[in-house]
Amino acid sequence: MSLIRQVWLVVVATLVLAFAGSFAVTIVSARHYVQTQLSVKNNDNAAALALSLSQQGGDWELMELLVAAQFDTGHYQEVSLTGVDGRKVERSLREVAVQAPSWFVRLVPLDSEPGVAQVSDGWRAIGTVRVISHAAYAYRDLWRATVQAAVWLATVGLLAGLAGHLMVGGIRRPLNLTVRQAQALVEGQYLTVEEPRVPELRHLTQAMNSMVQRVRQTFEEQARQVEMVRRQASCDAMTGLWHRQHFLTVFELMLEREDAASEGTLVLVRLLDLAGLNVRLGRRQTDRLIVTLSQAVQAWGAGVDDAGAGRLNGSDFALVLPNRQVRSEEVEAWSQGLRQVCIEAGAVSGVALAATGWLRGEKPSVVLARADAGLAHAEARGAFGWHLQVQQASLASLSGGEAAWKRALDEALASRRVRLGRFPLRDAQGMLVHLECPLRLQLTDAGPFEPAAAWLPLALRTQATQAVDLCAVGQALHEIESDGLPRGVNLAAASLHGAGFTVRLRERLAAAGAAARALWLDLPEGAAWQHPELVRDLAQQLKGTGTRLGLEHAGEHLARIDRLYEMGLDFIKIDARFTRGVAVQPEQARFVRSTVMLAHGLGLQVYAEGVAQADDLMVLWDCGIDGATGPAVTS
Numbered sequence: 001m002s003l004i005r006q007v008w009l010v011v012v013a014t015l016v017l018a019f020a021g022s023f024a025v026t027i028v029s030a031r032h033y034v035q036t037q038l039s040v041k042n043n044d045n046a047a048a049l050a051l052s053l054s055q056q057g058g059d060w061e062l063m064e065l066l067v068a069a070q071f072d073t074g075h076y077q078e079v080s081l082t083g084v085d086g087r088k089v090e091r092s093l094r095e096v097a098v099q100a101p102s103w104f105v106r107l108v109p110l111d112s113e114p115g116v117a118q119v120s121d122g123w124r125a126i127g128t129v130r131v132i133s134h135a136a137y138a139y140r141d142l143w144r145a146t147v148q149a150a151v152w153l154a155t156v157g158l159l160a161g162l163a164g165h166l167m168v169g170g171i172r173r174p175l176n177l178t179v180r181q182a183q184a185l186v187e188g189q190y191l192t193v194e195e196p197r198v199p200e201l202r203h204l205t206q207a208m209n210s211m212v213q214r215v216r217q218t219f220e221e222q223a224r225q226v227e228m229v230r231r232q233a234s235c236d237a238m239t240g241l242w243h244r245q246h247f248l249t250v251f252e253l254m255l256e257r258e259d260a261a262s263e264g265t266l267v268l269v270r271l272l273d274l275a276g277l278n279v280r281l282g283r284r285q286t287d288r289l290i291v292t293l294s295q296a297v298q299a300w301g302a303g304v305d306d307a308g309a310g311r312l313n314g315s316d317f318a319l320v321l322p323n324r325q326v327r328s329e330e331v332e333a334w335s336q337g338l339r340q341v342c343i344e345a346g347a348v349s350g351v352a353l354a355a356t357g358w359l360r361g362e363k364p365s366v367v368l369a370r371a372d373a374g375l376a377h378a379e380a381r382g383a384f385g386w387h388l389q390v391q392q393a394s395l396a397s398l399s400g401g402e403a404a405w406k407r408a409l410d411e412a413l414a415s416r417r418v419r420l421g422r423f424p425l426r427d428a429q430g431m432l433v434h435l436e437c438p439l440r441l442q443l444t445d446a447g448p449f450e451p452a453a454a455w456l457p458l459a460l461r462t463q464a465t466q467a468v469d470l471c472a473v474g475q476a477l478h479e480i481e482s483d484g485l486p487r488g489v490n491l492a493a494a495s496l497h498g499a500g501f502t503v504r505l506r507e508r509l510a511a512a513g514a515a516a517r518a519l520w521l522d523l524p525e526g527a528a529w530q531h532p533e534l535v536r537d538l539a540q541q542l543k544g545t546g547t548r549l550g551l552e553h554a555g556e557h558l559a560r561i562d563r564l565y566e567m568g569l570d571f572i573k574i575d576a577r578f579t580r581g582v583a584v585q586p587e588q589a590r591f592v593r594s595t596v597m598l599a600h601g602l603g604l605q606v607y608a609e610g611v612a613q614a615d616d617l618m619v620l621w622d623c624g625i626d627g628a629t630g631p632a633v634t635s
Contacts, residue, residue: 007171011164019157026149031108034138042115045070046131050117053081053129058121064089070131077112077134081119083127098136100143108142110135174201181208190215190565216565222601223559226594230555233587234578236311238287239294245585247310249577251320252364253610254306258421258438258451259490261306261322262360268371269297269338272383273349274315281346289345293317296341300334305526318371323457328388331355335386342384350383357390360453405458408443413471417442419449420475425488425607425629433607433627434486434520437479439472456492465492466501473508473519480515488520490552493527496534502541509545517546520571528567529557539568553609558595565602572599576610576630582623583615589623596624 049070056062063081071079071091080090098105115131174196184191190212195205234246242250254260271277271293277286294309297317301307309319331353338351354374358367374387381387412418420437427433440449459465472489480487495501509516521542528535528551539549550571551558555578561567574595582589592608599606608620611630620628 007168008164011161011168015157015160015164018160019153022153023150026153027108027146030142030145030149031110034142035110035112038110038133038135038138039113039115041133042113042131043117044115045076045133046115046117046129049079049131050119050129053119054121054126058124058126060087060089063119063126067091067129075134075137076132078114078130078132080130081127082130084125087127093134099140104143104146105139108146110138110142112138170196171198171201174198174205178205178208181205181212184566185212190219219565219598219601222594222598223564226591226598227559229587229591229594230559230578233585233591239291239311241294241298241317242308242310244310244312245581246577247308247312247318247320248364249580250308250310251318251367253576254320254322255358255360255362255364255367257360258440258453259456260360260453262453262457263325263357264320264322265324265326265355265357266367266371267297267300267319267321267326267334267353267355268312268375269293269317269319270352270375270379271315271317271349272352272379277347277349280348285345289342289347290314292341292345293338293351296337325357325390326355326388331386331388335384339384348383350385352378353384353386354378355386355388405443405455406462406464409441409455409458409462409464409468412441412443413467416471416475417449418471418475420472420479420487420489423629424633425627426633427627428621432485434488434518436629437472437476437487437489439468439475439489441468452490460492460494463494463498465494466498466504468492469495469501470504470508473505473521476519477508477512477515480518481512484518486518486520488522490522490524493524493531496523496527496531496538502538505538506541506545509542509547514546520548520550522550522552522573525551525554525557525561525572525575527551528561528564528569532562532567535569536567543568550604555591555595559598569604571605571607571626573607573609573629574625576608576612579608579611579616579620579628580613581616582619583613589619592620592625593623600624 049066052066052070053063056066060083067079067081067089068091070076076091076093078090078092080088080092082088112132112135117129117131119126119129174193177193177196178201181191181193192209192212193205195202195209231240234242236243241247251266254264271290274286277289281289294311294317297319298309301309301319301321304321304324306322307320307324309317312318335351335353338353342348342351352375354371354377356367356371356374370389374389377387378385419440419442421440423436423438425433425436438452440451441455442449443455456465459468469489469491476487476489479485509519512519523535523538542549548570550569550573552573553575554572555575558564558572572595574592578588578591578595582592596606605626606624608617608625608628609630611617611620611628611632614632617628617632
């Protein structure tokens with residue numbers, strides 16, 4: 001029996017016993033009072049009648065008339081006069097309607113004690129008067145008093161029950177909060193609750209809140225350590241930009257991934273005559289100039305999703321701008337901005353700037369060679385020279401522009417010209433965790449099924465990501481019902497901003513039944529970093545459906561996500577930029593190991609993305625990951 005039921009049982013039992021005891025005491029007291037009043041009435045009436053009879057001088061006829069008159073004017077059961085010589089005058093009434101239930105009369109008997117008085121004529125005794133009042137009228141009054149007492153006691157009992165309900169509610173609320181807090185701990189969420197006024201529960205809540213605070217502090221400290229390790233593994237110590245290897249890995253992945261940008265711009269910046277600057281300005285002033293230049297280059301990518309800047313060597317900087325083609329006016333403005341930075345620092349050698357477009361699928365070496373050639377042209381123009389080479393998009397051949405693309409996208413979704421890829425994610429024993437299933441759309445009849453890079457930018461511009469994501473979820477559920485294999489699909493961060501998306505998604509998952517429990521949903525890490533409240537809401541909506549929710553391409557911002565421990569996630573997938581080369585880069589392996597420890601401490605599973613080398617996979621297993629995907633994973 002639950003504690004609340006036990007409390008209710010105590011409250012109800014107390015009320016019942018109090019009601020029964022009070023009611024019994026009330027009836028007994030009322031019975032005693034009425035019975036006493038009957039006795040007093042009998043004695044008083046007997047004395048008054050005896051006095052009247054004594055004044056008749058012993059005339060029996062007159063005394064008989066007085067007895068009859070007394071009987072007729074009162075509510076009597078019996079009035080009698082018995083003479084000393086044996087003569088007797090008696091009036092009695094045996095049957096009177098009692099205005100009370102028969103069971104009440106039997107349960108509460110009333111004894112009307114006779115009133116007796118002596119009749120005399122001077123010193124001569126005449127006889128004895130005996131008076132008995134009828135109890136029917138006393139039963140009537142006693143019954144009415146009992147009913148009134150019952151009504152009042154019932155009213156008091158109801159008020160006491162209401163007070164008990166409020167009291168139990170006051171206990172139930174903090175108990176429910178404590179239970180919710182404990183359940184959240186089991187689910188890897190760390191909530192604090194308001195302390196109740198009940199002392200015993202307040203002590204319990206204080207202990208739970210203190211434990212949650214300690215766990216939070218431990219997590220935050222771990223997160224700071226993970227962030228520090230990430231910066232050591234991927235960033236240049238002086239500027240905070242990505243170091244060369246990390247930048248090149250990120251750029252390579254942009255050109256390879258199906259869900260990456262279809263096009264973009266690569267910008268190279270070179271600080272000319274770095275050795276001469278060290279001599280003329282001094283090392284410290286030159287370092288300040290390099291930091292200022294790096295901040296300026298990084299600022300060019302502000303507002304561009306997935307943009308990133310790196311320091312390739314002492315004097316060279318690079319910036320990658322996905323889904324962004326720059327104009328000559330922008331490049332010239334950038335060059336003028338760098339000129340101003342150098343003038344303020346007293347540097348006279350100058351800066352060269354080159355920008356080149358790129359398309360997904362190109363070789364990184366080809367794009368870098370093109371950018372290097374552009375940098376050579378910029379240097380040939382002298383200090384602060386610049387060069388721009390625009391790469392035409394390969395998918396611009398569809399006539400009609402954006403309207404035609406929007407129409408093609410809508411028709412592909414409406415006609416169900418969709419297909420899901422199949423890339424296995426396996427655990428250390430080679431068992432299938434789920435199939436990674438990126439969505440591909442056939443934008444034209446008999447055309448190829450295009451990856452997300454071809455149509456996702458348009459879907460974002462036309463706010464069609466909700467329809468695309470719901471289509472991917474529906475297709476995955478259909479295929480799960482067909483073969484029973486678990487599948488994972490990607491959701492766009494933009495879909496979370498749409499009105500009603502999470503509700504429609506939940507309704508679709510609820511209708512899918514068992515198939516929903518084999519579905520994995522991936523959100524980009526940036527969604528949890530920039531809009532944590534939307535991700536928490538989605539996780540809350542998915543509870544009860546059995547669908548797992550996690551973050552993909554994680555690592556860059558993971559340790560900086562606000563209250564990750566309360567996000568309600570099930571897993572994370574570490575981005576390939578951090579898993580490639582871990583066999584030969586100890587700092588990368590250390591970062592992966594730290595991330596795994598952090599996530600496992602929160603009850604999250606950790607998977608590695610895009611593992612291409614068997615040596616890297618072995619190191620990743622040693623780091624404690626729960627599964628991996630990529631060319632090195634056996635299909």
